[in-house]
Every structure is written in C-alpha cells, then in structure tokens.
Amino acid sequence: MVRSQTLSSRLTDGIILLVLTVIALTSLYPLWYTIALSFSDKAAANAGQVTIWPSGFNLTSYRIILDDEKFFRAFGVSVKRVVIGGAINFLLTVVMAYPLSRNAKQFPGRNLYMWFLVFCMLFSGGLIPLYITITTLGLQNTIWSLVLPGAVPIFNVILIMNFFRSLPKELDEAAVVDGAGPWYSLLRIYIPLSVPAMATVTLFSIVGHWNSFFDGLIYMSKPENYPLQTYIQQLVVNITPDLMSQMSTEQLIELMKASNKTLNAAKLMVAMIPILLIYPFLQRYFVSGIVLGSVKE
Amino acid sequence: MKDKRTMLQYHIMLSPGIILLFIFSIIPMFGIVMAFQDVVPGKKIWKQAWIGWDNFAFMLQIPDIKQVVINTVLIASMKIIAGIVVPVAFALLLHEVRLSWFKRTVQTIVYLPHFMSWVILAGIMVNILSLDGIINQIAGLFGADPVMFLASNKWFRHIIIWSDVWKEFGFGTIVYLAALTGINPSLYEAAEIDGANRLHKLRYITIPGIMPTIVLLTTLSLGNVLNAGFDQIFNLYNPLVYSSGDIIDTYVYRLGLVQMQYGLATAVGLLKSVVAIILIALSYRLAYKFANYRIF
Numbered sequence: 001m002v003r004s005q006t007l008s009s010r011l012t013d014g015i016i017l018l019v020l021t022v023i024a025l026t027s028l029y030p031l032w033y034t035i036a037l038s039f040s041d042k043a044a045a046n047a048g049q050v051t052i053w054p055s056g057f058n059l060t061s062y063r064i065i066l067d068d069e070k071f072f073r074a075f076g077v078s079v080k081r082v083v084i085g086g087a088i089n090f091l092l093t094v095v096m097a098y099p100l101s102r103n104a105k106q107f108p109g110r111n112l113y114m115w116f117l118v119f120c121m122l123f124s125g126g127l128i129p130l131y132i133t134i135t136t137l138g139l140q141n142t143i144w145s146l147v148l149p150g151a152v153p154i155f156n157v158i159l160i161m162n163f164f165r166s167l168p169k170e171l172d173e174a175a176v177v178d179g180a181g182p183w184y185s186l187l188r189i190y191i192p193l194s195v196p197a198m199a200t201v202t203l204f205s206i207v208g209h210w211n212s213f214f215d216g217l218i219y220m221s222k223p224e225n226y227p228l229q230t231y232i233q234q235l236v237v238n239i240t241p242d243l244m245s246q247m248s249t250e251q252l253i254e255l256m257k258a259s260n261k262t263l264n265a266a267k268l269m270v271a272m273i274p275i276l277l278i279y280p281f282l283q284r285y286f287v288s289g290i291v292l293g294s295v296k297e
Numbered sequence: 298m299k300d301k302r303t304m305l306q307y308h309i310m311l312s313p314g315i316i317l318l319f320i321f322s323i324i325p326m327f328g329i330v331m332a333f334q335d336v337v338p339g340k341k342i343w344k345q346a347w348i349g350w351d352n353f354a355f356m357l358q359i360p361d362i363k364q365v366v367i368n369t370v371l372i373a374s375m376k377i378i379a380g381i382v383v384p385v386a387f388a389l390l391l392h393e394v395r396l397s398w399f400k401r402t403v404q405t406i407v408y409l410p411h412f413m414s415w416v417i418l419a420g421i422m423v424n425i426l427s428l429d430g431i432i433n434q435i436a437g438l439f440g441a442d443p444v445m446f447l448a449s450n451k452w453f454r455h456i457i458i459w460s461d462v463w464k465e466f467g468f469g470t471i472v473y474l475a476a477l478t479g480i481n482p483s484l485y486e487a488a489e490i491d492g493a494n495r496l497h498k499l500r501y502i503t504i505p506g507i508m509p510t511i512v513l514l515t516t517l518s519l520g521n522v523l524n525a526g527f528d529q530i531f532n533l534y535n536p537l538v539y540s541s542g543d544i545i546d547t548y549v550y551r552l553g554l555v556q557m558q559y560g561l562a563t564a565v566g567l568l569k570s571v572v573a574i575i576l577i578a579l580s581y582r583l584a585y586k587f588a589n590y591r592i593f
Contacts (some may be wrong), residue, residue, distance in 0.1 A: 095311075
C-alpha cells in the first residue's frame with residue numbers, strides 16, 4: 001500500500017502511535033505496580049508511597065514466602081492439578097476428535113455422539129446438583145474433584161475435530177490403503193499435522209487449570225488441600241461475607257489498612273510467574289488457534 | 298470402509314470421554330428434581346418431600362431476586378456492548394500502524410491480562426482502588442475526596458464493567474485483526490487512485506470489510522446476557538455492594554452452598570439454565586442465518 005506522506009497524515013500516525021502506547025502502558029501498569037509493591041518496604045507501601053518504583057527496596061516479602069510452608073503446599077497442589085488435568089484434557093481431546101472428524105458415512109453413530117457432546121456443553125444441572133454428585137462419589141479433598149468434572153473439554157474437542165476435517169483427506173486414504181488402522185492414522189498422520197492447534201488448546205487448558213479457584217474452594221474442606229488460587233483467594237478475602245455484612249464502612253477501611261500489602265503483592269507475583277513463563281510459548285500459537293475456532297467458513 | 302474392527306476402534310476411542318461426561322454432566326442433570334423438592338441436606342434424593350412448583354413460587358417472592366436479575370442483565374449487557382466497541386476501535390487503530398515491531402509489541406502486551414485469573418487481578422485491584430491506592434492518589438491531585446470504590450454502590454458496576462474491558466479487550470481484537478488482514482489490498486489502491494483519503498478508506502473499505510465479523514460476534518454474544526461473570530464479581534464484591542453487584546450466579550452460590558437451601562438454589566439455577574439455553578439456541582440460529590456460521 002502506498003501512502004501519501006502529507007503533514008496531516010504523519011500527524012495522524014503520530015497521534016495513533018501515542019494513543020496505542022498509552023493503552024499498552026495502561027494494560028501493563030497494574031502488573032507493574034504489583035511488582036513494585038512486592039519489592040517495597042512495608043511501611044512505605046501501607047503509607048501509599050509506591051507509584052512507579054519500589055519505595056525502600058527490599059526482599060523481605062519474598063523471604064517470608066520462601067519460609068511459608070502453606071504457600072508451597074498450595075503451589076504443589078496447583079502444579080499437580082495442571083499436570084494431571086492438562087494430560088487428561090489433551091488425551092481425551094485428541095482421542096475423541098479423531099473419530100468425530102469422520103463423516104456420518106464413514107462412522108455411523110458419529111452424529112449421535114456429536115449431539116450428546118453439544119447437549120452436555122450447553123445444558124448442565126447447575127452448581128448444587130454437581131456439588132452433590134461430587135460429594136456423593138466421595139471425591140471431596142481429592143485432586144480428582146478438580147480434574148474429572150472438566151476432563152472432557154468439549155469446546156476443544158470440536159475445535160480440533162474441525163481442524164482434523166480441514167486436513168487433506170488423501171493422506172488418510174493412502175494410509176488406509178496401506179493397511180493402517182484408526183490408531184495408526186491418528187498417531188502418525190493427524191497428530192503430527194496439527195501440532196499448532198493442539199498446542200493452543202492444551203496451553204489454554206493448562207492456563208484454565210492454573211487459574212481456577214472456585215472448585216478448590218467448594219470441594220476442599222481442608223485448607224491444606226487448596227490449590228494456589230484458592231489459597232490466595234482466601235488470603236485476599238480472608239474474611240467471610242457473613243462477618244463482613246455486620247461491619248461498618250469504617251471497620252472495613254481499618255481491615256483493609258491492616259492487610260499486609262507487600263506480602264500479598266509478592267504472593268500474587270509468585271502465582272503469576274508460571275503464566276508469565278509459558279506466555280511466550282503460548283503467544284506463538286494462540287492467534288492462529290483462536291481465529292481457527294471462532295470464524296469458520 | 299465400514300469394516301467392523303474400525304467401527305469398534307472408533308467407539309473405544311470415544312468411550313472414556315463419554316463415560317466421564319455421563320458421570321459428571323448427565324447424572325447431575327437428574328439433580329434438577331431438587332428444584333421440585335423441599336430438600337433436607339443429608340437425606341437421599343429420592344426420599345425428599347415433593348413440593349411441586351413451590352420453590353419457583355417462593356423464588357418470585359424473594360425481595361432481592363428482582364434486583365439480582367436487573368444487576369445480571371445490566372452488567373452483562375454493558376460488558377457485551379463494551380466488549381464489541383472497544384476491541385473493534387482498538388483493532389482499527391492498530392491496523393493503521395505500519396511499524397510491525399510496534400504492532401507486535403503492543404499486541405503482546407494487551408493480550409497478557411487475559412491470561413491472569415480474577416483472583417490475582419482482584420488482589421491487584423484491591424491495592425490500586427484502596428483509599429491510599431494510586432487511583433485515589435491521582436484523583437486527590439485534582440482535589441477529589443478519596444472514594445472507597447469497592448464498597449460504593451455508585452462505583453461498583455463501573456468497576457466491574459471497565460475492569461472486564463481492561464482484561465479482555467486485547468484478546469477480543471484477535472479475530473478483528475484477522476478479519477482486517479483479510480481485506481484485499483487492491484481495494485485500498487483503487488480507492489487511492491480515485492482520490493480517497495484515510496477517512497474515506499476507513500468508511501468505505503475497512504469498516505464494511507470487518508462488518509460480517511462484527512455481526513457474527515454480536516449475535517453469538519446474545520447467549521451471554523445472563524452471564525455477568527461469576528469469578529470476577531465473586532472476588533471483588535462484598536456485602537456492602539450486594540444491591541448493585543449481586544448476580545444470579547453469586548446469589549445461587551450463597552443461597553445454595555452457604556445457606557444450604559439446595560431446593561431453592563437449584564430452582565433459581567434451573568430457571569437461568571433454561572433461559573440461557575433458549576438464548577444460545579436463538580443466537581446460533583441467527584448467526585447461521587446472517588453469517589452462515591456453524592460450530593461443526
């Protein structure tokens with residue numbers, strides 16, 4: 001595209017760059033502020049002296065976290081959950097997407113399975129019935145209560161299924177002529193050809209497992225079984241709504257002042273680190289992955 | 298190619314997932330009968346007393362319920378509108394930039410908040426919005442009195458809506474950016490030869506070019522009118538702002554799991570599910586009609 005370099009056009013370009021820079025900084029600032037807070041002196045942070053740079057730089061908060069057994073136990077529960085949950089999500093996505101990517105002629109019954117999946121995706125019994133099912137099965141306080149209810153990521157299955165369908169059929173046909181069965185086709189043809197798409201959905205499921213807190217809150221009755229996000233959630237709002245409803249605004253202000261801002265900020269930071277670590281890898285894939293899933297011809 | 302061995306393999310491939318879905322999706326659906334029972338916790342589900350539609354009748358009489366529904370629809374609709382307008386505007390701005398390194402950097406930064414949980418972001422927001430937080434400090438420079446944002450019914454909804462926009466706008470642009478790169482560049486060249494300036498090109502080429510995507514995502518978002526965002530509100534609200542921020546999902550949580558009113562909570566949840574599924578079916582039908590969209 002050829003652009004005329006008139007003065008007004010350049011001025012417009014400049015304004016656009018400026019606006020975008022401001023937006024980007026606004027996106028980043030809350031995270032930056034938390035980093036600055038976590039490295040600050042406790043008194044300075046509570047006095048509201050932190051704006052851009054840490055005030056009274058020190059590492060006390062991080063030293064406290066290193067000694068905090070509860071924090072590490074919660075971190076461990078989350079890591080375990082991500083590994084088990086992510087693996088199950090991946091296996092089920094791949095293994096279910098393949099037969100569903102056959103058409104109804106190749107696989108009678110395919111449409112019946114499809115409708116079953118869509119029905120389960122759109123309709124649910126709701127919070128209370130699921131809660132009762134989990135407790136009746138005795139899954140409370142086990143990692144399975146966090147992993148199994150969402151073991152089949154139906155949306156991802158449909159996404160990968162659509163991806164498989166877009167691959168050239170000739171490859172599969174050639175393999176079948178050579179005597180390949182479904183497992184061989186899946187492992188040797190379909191999986192190698194769809195690495196980016198599967199990386200996208202797997203990384204999303206990892207992020208999902210890492211970030212969820214609510215199932216940990218309702219299915220774990222013992223705090224030592226809390227995953228990290230639930231642990232932090234309890235820490236940030238470590239006071240029950242019932243108690244809070246009896247407090248006046250002034251009491252609430254006092255409560256918020258008493259919280260250890262720098263320590264909480266450091267905990268938030270550590271909980272963000274895994275996401276920040278996988279983000280660069282994630283970013284490579286997800287743009288194509290999302291476009292693939294949302295807009296289909 | 299319909300030999301029996303292959304068919305059997307297909308069924309085996311599907312069976313683990315189907316069994317898990319049966320246990321964790323289908324079985325809980327039978328729990329919906331609790332909406333028609335006077336549930337006493339601890340008692341077996343088939344031994345509970347049947348009370349017909351009483352839970353639903355009682356639900357309509359709860360004084361809070363009207364406000365809860367209003368809050369839900371209001372917050373969700375505002376999020377839907379802002380969640381379309383802001384990403385489209387941002388994508389259009391970004392599309393005007395030709396420095397590819399700048400474009401990439403901005404994109405990388407604005408996508409990031411999407412991957413943070415609401416637990417983390419709520420923790421961050423409590424710091425920023427507190428009485429001595431940065432927002433009140435800046436407002437103080439202009440002579441404003443400090444505001445306790447998260448305890449103020451006047452501000453709470455704004456905070457919910459705008460923090461959601463802040464978290465998701467970058468991610469929302471991805472689809473629009475893809476649509477923008479799909480516009481044929483020769484259209485711009487032709488327009489330039491005809492003497493079109495930037496605004497002309499925006500109005501006659503760029504916006505019509507992404508209109509199908511805008512229409513599609515708008516229709517699909519209709520299904521979310523009852524989803525105001527449980528994780529976000531649950532982590533940010535407190536009893537002082539129930540009147541402006543309590544939504545159906547948080548209300549069901551308190552009614553059901555905190556106050557153990559299983560029957561009533563299931564009834565409220567069921568009503569929400571039924572309305573939601575009608576809206577989703579409607580939005581998919583519209584999306585198919587207007588944009589030829591199908592999920593499979």
